Amino acid sequence: MNMIKKRSNIILVLVIAFFAGLIYHTVNIFMNADKWVLNSLNWHLTAAGNLDCAGTIYDCNGEVLAYSNGIERFYNDDESIRKACFHVIGDDSTVNLNNSVQNIYRSELIGYNYLFSFGMPKNLRNGKDLRLTIDANVQKAAYEAMGDRKGAVFFYNYKTGAVICMVSTPVYDPEDVPEKSDIDNDEQYEGVYLNRVVSGRYAPGSTFKLITAAAGLENGIDEKKIYQCKGHDKVGGEDITCEFTMGNVDMTGAIVYSCNCYFGNLAAELGGFAMTKQAEKMGFNQVIRFDGFESVKSVYDASDLNENELAWSGVGQANVLETPLNVAMISAAIANDGVPVMPYVVQNVSDSDFERETAYADKMLTEQTARKLADMMDSAVQQNYQKWRFSNTFDVCAKTGTAEVGDGLPHAWITGFCKNEECPLAFAVVIEHGGSGYDNAIPVASAVLDAVEQSLYSE
């Protein structure tokens, strides 16, 4: 009898201890979970969970981009805006788009106590609202300018880091998600889950000449020295060719008319080590992270290149690959005396004391090199691209690219920045198989700048 009584006492103690522990931990979670989750906008805490009763997402002007009504998630009324913001916002799913705000900030949007709050009114769930830096109308202009072409458009403030436009195509409508089998099999949705700004990687073509020029300037090459372009040259015993015969060019002329022969020779003269060192100073071979968005690496690897291939790498061909994000950050560095600011897309989170501070990436260029490159991009617009093709209002400095690829038309590129104090934007546009950068990418940048101008001066 005693034995049985003793045993049941032990069981009773264990049961009490178990419940005491459970109560302690539950209370602890309720009391402290907000600290754990909201402390630092911790993007590693991408919680699973539905977006029912989740917070609202606004653009920089207070336009509602996404909101919940009960268990349903809704997006902007304008279909073009919904689609234009698709890769920034994401859809309802937790798995489709890693690089999207609704995935990265799911914990904040849902509220920390979502596990315990099924069916509770929203105010008890503590879901936060997010205000983003993107401008819905600028997004829309970029999306519509891309049409049904695939690619990426990225504009951000090179003084503060605020991203005003981040568009990737193709997209689908988050309020009318296509059948999975259609997404998987229909060519129009190829890569639809990728935010190409950060996850797209392309031959950069002539936009890379800015890096080769930087490598030259920072290694003591005289930028005034004249090279005579005959339209073709031999480097490493094989051809490097230009689109046309450019005659006598210095480094500025070689940027203005995009002379492959000049920069091919320069890359070969500098050598793989110096080229790699400069490319890595300018964002290559590393992941770039901002606000939980995470890029793939831009790739510069000269280790297996022969001399002729090294020359081609100096004009952004051979095995060179670059993300639109990195291309834009290089223009931002050139505009900002050599130091690029880190982009950000979340301006603030409601009810939190989170404050945006400008963050800087590693210095890419000396101030002197940055200024020289800025002048060269200025000359490219003045003497070749024409200012009016970008904007009647803003003074744009730019470099186009037409990147040859193995299959189909080249990728069309433009990168640059506005000099104007009221519009300190750096940008990159890429159109996959879009043809010439001059003919095809400039009009996209121009459409975005027109929308920026309307946004700036509409009040």
Ligand SMILES: [Zn+2]
């Ligand atoms: Zn040339």
